[in-house]
Amino acid sequence: MEKIDRRSFLKHIGAAGAGAALVATGCKSQTSGVKAGKPDSEGTMEYRTSGRGDKISLLGYGGMRFPTIDNVRGAELDQEQINHLVDYALEHGVNYFDTAPVYSGGKAEGALGRALARHPRDSYFVATKMSNFRGSHTFEEGLEMYQHSRSELQVDYIDYYLLHSLDGSRESFNTRFIENGLLDYLLAEREAGRIRNLGFSFHGSAEGFDYIMSLHEQYHWDFALVQLNYIDWNHSDECNASYLYSEMEKRGIKTVVMEPLLGGRLANVAGMVSSQMLERRPGSSVASWAFRFAGSHPNIMCVLSGMTYMEHLQDNLGTFTGFEPCTEEENEFLDGVAKAILQYPLINCTMCNYCLPCEFGVDIPSIFNHYNKCINEGLVPESSGDSDYRKLRRAFLKGYDKSVPSLRQASHCIGCMECIKKCPQKINIPTQLHRIDEYVEILKQQKEF
């Protein structure tokens, strides 16, 4: 495992501390500082037309972060709340619902299916995925996953079906979909109308995306789900979203957006930047800027938001009802915001949970979330000589113990590297965990630095 010494880590932390107030994260704070948008504000929900003529709400419901009982992480999903959220979304014009067999520990499809089954089948479009990135990749296993999705969702046909998380590797694509005959089967299902639209979700390089695009002539992708937001548009570590978008647009493949808030990082931009955003659009949340940016491009069919709480849903309805695309000048402003955000060394974790379970029990996303939150809130001491060192130290350690049970903390990572290949953001997870653990130890032992 790559070793990062204490000095470089602290230097890293120090750089963040200097501007700690600039960016804050945390899904729950999507609407902080402003009143949630009103869904019954002027105008109606913005709709876009799919390649096959479906009228799709520009705001789509992402089913990755459904609420749990008492909001306890890892607890059972709260079906009553989910029903309420789904009803409210439908009532206010949202008609696209996205899920996957692997979301919420395999329980999300069933929960969404129960909520949607209480409504007429023609009042919504449902999207789910072939998440066969683990396991043996046999045809039988894939078929079972597909049939299970239909049964969980209580539908005879799936409106939008995706090959989940392609990375552009030919080898992986061939193993998962070609050699086992699974893609031929799914194409036949599309032909038979049990899959109405066939596409894929993507995390990878431009070269990998070019390969998937080169298959369009053969398979006729109807749509694709990609990560798109005002940071990834031109400042992605891997592949700029502007490139993905333009490649799809020129082929007439509709784009669905994931991570418009970059795992919550763009939900609450504090400090000077936040003030500027609020000054430019008083009463609009900081998150609404990110959603407007994503929805402004004409080939975007739908922008997914994993809405856990009613306040998220209402705020987003406010953005997509009477939708106002970003002007060119606003896009330039957001590019400046992106550059400012990138000065701060947050870990690019979107809390997708794909790296879990870790065999050694490490709760990777919660650890990264705590670290990012502390960076953003200025709770990371830059040196033991800081005037408020004792207070910050206490806040960091107390918050860590509260957010991550001791048996699941970074110290339990043995560096087996198993999680790295599962992370769509290509984070060097063990290295980051090791750095955080070293820092925690320094704080715990009250060493000077």
Ligand code: SF4
């Ligand atoms: S590298 Fe660490 S966090 Fe990742 S799977 Fe191994 S023990 Fe778990």
Ligand code: SF4
């Ligand atoms: S570390 Fe990677 S895989 Fe794990 S939750 Fe974060 S983004 Fe997802």
